Amino acid sequence: MLHSIFRVWKRYYDVFRKNLVYGVVTTFVEPLLYLFAFGYGLGSLIPTLDYMGVTLEYRAFIFAGIVGQTALFIAFFEGAYGGFIRMYYQRVFQAIAVTPVTLTEVLWAEILWDATRATFGIFAVLLIGSIVGDFSISGAIAYLPIAFLSSMLFASLGVFVASKAKTIEEIGYPQYLFIFPMFLFCGVFFPIERLPETVGFVVKLLPLTGVAVTARSFLLKTPVDWLSVSASIVWLVVFVPLSISSMKKRLVK
Secondary structure (H helix, E strand, O other), rough: HHHHHHHHHHHHHHHHHHHHHHHHHHHHHHHHHHHHHHHHHHHOOEEEEOOOOOEEEEEHHHHHHHHHHHHHHHHHHHHHHHHHHHHOOHHHHHHHHHOOHHHHHHHHHHHHHHHOOOOOOHHHHHHHHHHHHOOOHHHHHHHHHHHHHHHHHHHHHHHHHHHHOOOOOHHHHHHHHHHHHHHOOOOOOOHHHHHHHHHHHHOOOHHHHHHHHHHHHOOOOOOOOHHHHHHHHHHHHHHHHHHHHHHHHHHHO
């Protein structure tokens, strides 16, 4: 099983490698834009803030949040739009599944590749953050395995959405009603403690909150909110098998 999953993952990697320069450039440009726009631009207006009892530079705070946002956007969009295209238009899943590789192995490889792609983007953010001195280098290295698991969570959400969408336009519903609200309210740009208590409690249960909290605990040595982290673990454990099961039902008729 592992060998088959690796061969499918390698197929995705070979396709990505053909556009490696484009992939590398776009991966590094986005975090640099965030760093200059929010870190240096908005950071000059908000030098420091209090986060869970710790005073942080706003630039470091928001750049650590961008780590979680990178996992969310890259992994979800790879899983949702990429997964839908490979399922519906290219029929890659069906084509590989007629070989000795099973459909379950194909879908595991899909999620793992989406997570790999997102982890590469996170590595770019961690590298830049370490170079400018915002992140602990040891913390950044230690965080990489967690980054991969976080990316698996959002990749599985993307694959699940792809399995339910009848058209590619329907992916826009969860994108605008769930993904973008998480981006805005789950602690990327400001501490969720600033939200009303009831809203803050709900936000803590969303997957991006725990991912952002974990990233800051590794990179900035801040305390851990175990409620939000536990919620993210539950999302991961539930949605990886659920997304595979849902996509199999979509493909096997």
